[in-house]
Amino acid sequence: xxxxxxxxxxxxxxxxxxxxxxxxxxxxxxxxxxxxxxxxxxxxxxxxxxxxxxxxxxxxxxxxxxxxxxxxxxxxxxxxxxxxxxxxxxxxxxxxxxxxxxxxxxxxxxxxxxxxxxxxxxxxxxxxxxxxxxxxxxxxxxxxxxxxxxxxxxxxxxxxxxxxxxxxxxxxxxxxxxxxxxxxxxxxxxxxxxxxxxxxxxxxxxxxxxxxxxxxxxxxxxxxxxxxxxxxxxxxxxxxxxxxxxxxxxxxxxxxxxxxxxxxxxxxxxxxxxxxxxxxxxxxxxxxxxxxxxxxxxxxxxx
Amino acid sequence: xxxxxxxxxxxxxxxxxxxxxxxxxxxxxxxxxxxxxxxxxxxxxxxxxxxxxxxxxxxxxxxxxxxxxxxxxxxxxxxxxxxxxxxxxxxxxxxxxxxxxxxxxxxxxxxxxxxxxxxxxxxxxxxxxxxxxxxxxxxxxxxxxxxxxxxxxxxxxxxxxxxxxxxxxxxxxxxxxxxxxxxxxxxxxxxxxxxxxxxxxxxxxxxxxxxxxxxxxxxxxxxxxxxxxxxxxxxxxxxxxxxxxxxxxxxxxxxxxxxxxxxxxxxxxxxxxxxxxxxxxxxxxxxxxxxxxxxxxxxxxxxxxxxxxxxxxxxxxxxxxxxxxxxxxxxxxxxxxxxxxxxxxxxxxxxxxxxxxxxxxxx
Amino acid sequence: xxxxxxxxxxxxxxxxxxxxxxxxxxxxxxxxxxxxxxxxxxxxxxxxxxxxxxxxxxxxxxxxxxxxxxxxxxxxxxxxxxxxxxxxxxxxxxxxxxxxxxxxxxxxxxxxxxxxxxxxxxxxxxxxxxxxxxxxxxxxxxxxxxxxxxxxxxxxxxxxxxxxxxxxxxxxxxxxxxxxxxxxxxxxxxxxxxxxxxxxxxxxxxxxxxxxxxxxxxxxxxxxxxxxxxxxxxxxxxxxxxxxxxxxxxxxxxxxxxxx
Numbered sequence: 001x002x003x004x005x006x007x008x009x010x011x012x013x014x015x016x017x018x019x020x021x022x023x024x025x026x027x028x029x030x031x032x033x034x035x036x037x038x039x040x041x042x043x044x045x046x047x048x049x050x051x052x053x054x055x056x057x058x059x060x061x062x063x064x065x066x067x068x069x070x071x072x073x074x075x076x077x078x079x080x081x082x083x084x085x086x087x088x089x090x091x092x093x094x095x096x097x098x099x100x101x102x103x104x105x106x107x108x109x110x111x112x113x114x115x116x117x118x119x120x121x122x123x124x125x126x127x128x129x130x131x132x133x134x135x136x137x138x139x140x141x142x143x144x145x146x147x148x149x150x151x152x153x154x155x156x157x158x159x160x161x162x163x164x165x166x167x168x169x170x171x172x173x174x175x176x177x178x179x180x181x182x183x184x185x186x187x188x189x190x191x192x193x194x195x196x197x198x199x200x201x202x203x204x205x206x207x208x209x210x211x212x213x214x215x216x217x218x219x220x221x222x223x224x225x226x227x228x229x230x231x232x233x234x235x236x237x238x239x240x241x242x243x244x245x246x247x248x249x250x251x252x253x254x255x256x257x258x259x260x261x262x263x264x265x266x267x268x269x270x271x272x273x274x275x276x277x278x279x280x281x282x283x284x285x286x287x288x289x290x291x292x293x294x295x296x297x298x299x300x301x302x303x
Numbered sequence: 304x305x306x307x308x309x310x311x312x313x314x315x316x317x318x319x320x321x322x323x324x325x326x327x328x329x330x331x332x333x334x335x336x337x338x339x340x341x342x343x344x345x346x347x348x349x350x351x352x353x354x355x356x357x358x359x360x361x362x363x364x365x366x367x368x369x370x371x372x373x374x375x376x377x378x379x380x381x382x383x384x385x386x387x388x389x390x391x392x393x394x395x396x397x398x399x400x401x402x403x404x405x406x407x408x409x410x411x412x413x414x415x416x417x418x419x420x421x422x423x424x425x426x427x428x429x430x431x432x433x434x435x436x437x438x439x440x441x442x443x444x445x446x447x448x449x450x451x452x453x454x455x456x457x458x459x460x461x462x463x464x465x466x467x468x469x470x471x472x473x474x475x476x477x478x479x480x481x482x483x484x485x486x487x488x489x490x491x492x493x494x495x496x497x498x499x500x501x502x503x504x505x506x507x508x509x510x511x512x513x514x515x516x517x518x519x520x521x522x523x524x525x526x527x528x529x530x531x532x533x534x535x536x537x538x539x540x541x542x543x544x545x546x547x548x549x550x551x552x553x554x555x556x557x558x559x560x561x562x563x564x565x566x567x568x569x570x571x572x573x574x575x576x577x578x579x580x581x582x583x584x585x586x587x588x589x590x591x592x593x594x595x596x597x598x599x600x601x602x603x604x605x606x607x608x609x610x611x612x613x614x615x616x617x618x619x620x621x622x623x624x625x626x627x628x629x630x631x632x633x634x635x636x637x638x639x640x641x642x643x644x645x646x647x648x649x650x651x652x653x654x655x656x657x658x659x660x661x662x663x664x665x666x
Numbered sequence: 667x668x669x670x671x672x673x674x675x676x677x678x679x680x681x682x683x684x685x686x687x688x689x690x691x692x693x694x695x696x697x698x699x700x701x702x703x704x705x706x707x708x709x710x711x712x713x714x715x716x717x718x719x720x721x722x723x724x725x726x727x728x729x730x731x732x733x734x735x736x737x738x739x740x741x742x743x744x745x746x747x748x749x750x751x752x753x754x755x756x757x758x759x760x761x762x763x764x765x766x767x768x769x770x771x772x773x774x775x776x777x778x779x780x781x782x783x784x785x786x787x788x789x790x791x792x793x794x795x796x797x798x799x800x801x802x803x804x805x806x807x808x809x810x811x812x813x814x815x816x817x818x819x820x821x822x823x824x825x826x827x828x829x830x831x832x833x834x835x836x837x838x839x840x841x842x843x844x845x846x847x848x849x850x851x852x853x854x855x856x857x858x859x860x861x862x863x864x865x866x867x868x869x870x871x872x873x874x875x876x877x878x879x880x881x882x883x884x885x886x887x888x889x890x891x892x893x894x895x896x897x898x899x900x901x902x903x904x905x906x907x908x909x910x911x912x913x914x915x916x917x918x919x920x921x922x923x924x925x926x
Contacts, residue, residue: 012836013362013377019755026748026807027763033804034769037781044784054787102681109678112671121678123916128685130908132865134885135901139688141893142695147704149691179688211670232772240774243867247889257776264780264872273780281777288772360827380830393828397846406842410833458832 038281045072045274054270072275081259081276088255089283092238095177099185099234100227102178107189107226108219111196122190129183137247140176141167144248168250176244181237185230192226193219232288239284256280310372311336311462311494312357317366319352326352328518329366334462334496339488341497341505344515345541350498354464357496359383371461381410386455387464391471392447394439400426400450401435407458425457428487445476452487462494469504481507502542506530514538532574536664539586546631548585552577559658565626570602571661584664589634591660594621595653596646604655607631609648619645623654689905696898703895713899723900726884729795733880734863737802742856744803745810746848752811753818767808778805779872786873793875801873802866806859813858817851857915
C-alpha cells in the first residue's frame with residue numbers, strides 16, 4: 001500500500017512519467033495494431049507460400065527463418081507487375097494534379113466569399129465529403145453506363161452520334177477517382193487560403209503587383225501548406241485504391257491495390273502479396289517524403 | 304525549526320533550475336506578517352518564479368519555502384494556505400462569477416449557506432455586487448480583475464499572491480486600482496506579496512520592496528529607502544532616473560568621500576567606507592539637483608552649459624554639460640518657474656546638489 | 667476585378683453542379699419503378715419497402731452501429747489521453763509516439779488492412795465483429811488525438827493552476843476545469859471517429875468475417891453483383907443521414923460559438 005502511494009507521489013511530481021502513462025494506451029494500441037502488422041507483412045514478404053495455406057510456416061522456427069528469401073521481390077520485377085506499379089504511380093499523380101487544378105479555383109472562391117454564401121458552399125462541400133465513397137462510385141456507374149444517362153443525354157443533344165463505352169476503361173477509373181477525391185483537396189486548400197490575411201493582397205497591390213503577380217508571389221506560396229495536405233490526402237489513398245478499378249475498370253485497369261488484394265484473397269499467395277504491399281508502402285512514403293521535402297514544408301502534415 | 308518565526312513567508316537559500324537555466328540562485332527572503340511586500344525587477348529576474356514556488360506550482364531545486372513558519376517541502380498548491388491572483392486573472396470561462404468565487408470554498412467543503420454569505424460579502428468588498436450570474440466574458444477587464452481578487456480573498460488565505468494583476472489594465476484604471484488594492488490590504492490585514500515590473504506601482508503600494516535581477520535579490524527595504532539609498536547601480540538605475548558619475552575616491556572623511564571625476568571633485572555620502580583610490584560611481588537623482596542663473600556656492604556646485612531641454616508637463620528635463628565630458632540630467636519642477644524666464648539651450652548656468660543626495664556605489 | 671469574380675463564380679457553380687449531379691440522379695432513380703433502372707418509368711416506394719424487409723440490411727446496420735459506437739468510445743478515451751500527453755508533457759516516448767500516430771495518414775489503407783488480416787490469422791483470431799472493432803479503434807486513435815491536440819493548443823494552463831490554488835486536487839481539477847474546457851474538442855474528435863468508422867470500407871473489408879458485414883461491405887457486395895434500384899434507395903437514405911448529421915453538427919457548432 002505504501003509502495004503504491006510512493007509510486008503515485010512520484011508520478012504526481014514527474015511530468016515525464018505522467019506523459020508516458022497517458023500516451024501508453026495509444027502507443028501500445030498502435031504498436032499492436034499498426035506496427036506489428038507492418039512488421040508481419042515485412043517478414044511474410046520474405047517467406048514462402050504454403051502448399052495448403054497462404055503461408056508456409058515450416059515445421060520449426062529455424063526452418064522458417066532458413067528459408068526466408070527475396071524470391072517474392074524478384075518475382076515482382078516482371079514487365080507485367082512493373083507496368084502495374086507504373087500505372088498506379090501515374091494514376092495517383094495525375095488524379096492529384098487534376099484535383100489541384102480543378103479544386104484550387106473553387107477553394108479560392110470559397111475563401112474569398114463571405115457570410116451565408118460561404119457557409120452554404122462549405123456545407124455543400126461537406127455533404128459529398130462525408131458520403132460513403134462506394135455510393136459516390138455507384139452514382140457514376142449509373143451515369144456512365146453505355147445506355148446510361150450521360151450517353152443518352154449527349155446523343156440526345158447531338159454531341160455524340162452513338163453512345164460511347166466509358167465503363168470498364170481507364171477513363172472511367174480516372175473520372176471516378178477525381179470525383180472521389182476532389183473534396184479532400186478543396187477542403188485543406190480552402191483552410192490554408194482562408195488563413196491568409198487579406199491585408200497581404202492589399203500590400204502586394206500597394207507595392208505595384210498586378211493581380212496575376214500577387215497570385216504567384218503571395219497567394220500561391222502562402223497556400224502551399226494546403227496544397228501539400230491536400231496532395232497527401234489524395235495521393236496516398238489513390239495509390240492503394242482497389243475498389244474503383246475493381247468496380248469501374250474491369251480487368252483492364254489493375255493497380256497495386258488490386259494486385260495486393262488479389263494475392264491475399266483469391267490467389268492466397270501471401271508472401272507475394274506482402275512483397276507487393278511493402279513496395280506500395282515504400283513508394284507512397286518515398287513519394288510523399290520527396291514531395292514534402294521539395295515543397296519545403298515537412299511540418300505541414302496537420303490536416 | 305522555530306514554529307513562530309514571525310514571518311508570513313520565508314525563502315531559505317532557494318535555488319530553482321529549469322533544465323540549464325538558473326531562475327533563482329540561492330534566494331533568502333523574509334516577508335513579515337500583514338505587510339504589503341513587492342517583488343520588483345525586469346522580466347526574467349526570478350520574481351514570478353519566487354511567487355510560483357510560494358504558491359506551490361513549482362518545487363525548489365534546493366532550499367526551503369516556509370509559510371507561517373511551516374516548511375512546505377513538496378506540498379502541492381491545493382494544500383497550501385495561500386491564494387493567487389493571476390496575471391490574466393485565469394477566471395474559469397465556463398463558470399459564472401459566483402461559481403468562480405465559490406470554487407475555493409466548495410473545495411474546502413464549506414457549508415452552502417456560509418459559502419453564499421462569504422461569496423456575496425467578498426463580491427461586495429471588491430465592489431461587484433449584483434454580477435453573480437454573469438460569465439467572465441461579459442465583464443470588463445477591470446471587473447474581471449475584481450472577480451479574481453474576490454475569488455482569492457474569499458478563502459481568507461494567510462498570504463495573497465498577486466502576479467502583475469494590473470498589467471492588463473489601462474493607465475488610469477491601473478492608478479485607481481493601485482490605491483484600492485492598498486486600501487483593501489490594510490482593511491483585511493492579509494499579507495500581500497505583489498509581483499511587478501512597474502517601479503512606480505511598487506513604490507506606491509508597498510510597505511517593503513525586494514528588487515531582483517538575474518535570480519538574485521539585490522536589495523530589500525521600504526520604498527523610500529530603496530529610492531533614496533539604492534545599494535547598487537542596478538537598483539538605482541531600475542528605480543527612477545539617475546545620473547551615474549564615475550571616478551576615483553580622492554579623500555575620505557567621516558561622513559563624506561570626495562571623488563575625483565572628469566576634472567571635478569564631487570562630494571558624496573556613502574553606506575560603506577571606501578578606500579582612497581577605489582573606482583566608484585556616484586548616483587544622483589535628477590530632481591535633487593538645483594539649477595540657477597546665478598553663481599551657486601558650496602560643495603558640488605559647478606558651472607555648466609545647457610545642451611538640451613525637454614518640456615514634460617509638470618517638469619522640465621535639462622541636459623547640462625559640466626566639466627569636460629560629464630552630461631548631467633536635471634529635473635526642474637515647472638510650478639516654481641511658471642514656464643517663464645527659464646534657462647534656455649546654450650545658456651551658461653550653475654548646478655548644485657547637497658552631498659547627502661549623492662550616493663556612492665562601489666562597482 | 668469584378669469580371670474575374672464573375673468568372674470564378676460561374677466556375678464554382680459548374681463545380682457544384684458536377685459535384686451534385688451524380689448524387690441527385692442517384693436519389694431520383696431510387697424512386698424509379700424500372701427494375702433495370704435505365705429509363706424513368708414512374709414513381710414508386712417499392713425499393714424502400716424492399717430495403718426495410720431485407721434482413722441483410724438490418725443486420726449490417728446493427729453491425730455498423732455496434733462497431734462505430736464501441737470503437738468511438740474506446741478510441742476517444744485513448745486518443746484524448748494521448749493528446750494530453752503529447753501537448754503538455756515532455757517525455758522520452760514522445761519522439762517515438764508522434765510519428766507512429768501520424769503513420770496511418772501516410773500509408774495506404776490496403777497495407778494496414780492486409781497487415782491486420784495477417785496479424786489476426788497469425789494469432790488465430792477468428793475474423794468477426796471483434797477484429798473489425800479492434801481495427802477501427804486503431805485507425806481512429808490518431809484522428810482523435812489530432813483533433814483534441816488542436817483544441818488543447820490554446821488552453822491556458824493557468825486555469826488549472828488557479829483551480830489547484832483554490833484547493834482542488836489533480837483529479838478534481840481535471841473533472842471541474844480541464845475536461846469541461848476541452849469537451850468540445852473531445853466531442854468533435856469522437857464525431858470524427860464515429861464517421862470514419864461508419865464510412866470505412868477498406869479495413870473492414872479485410873478484417874470482417876462471415877456475419878460481421880457492415881453497411882459499406884453490403885453496398886460493395888450489391889454493387890459488385892448488379893445495379894438495382896434497391897442500392898439507390900439505400901444510398902439515398904445514407905446521403906440523407908449524412909445531411910441531417912451535418913446540419914445538426916453545424917447547428918451545434920454555431921451555438922457553441924455563440925455561447926463561447
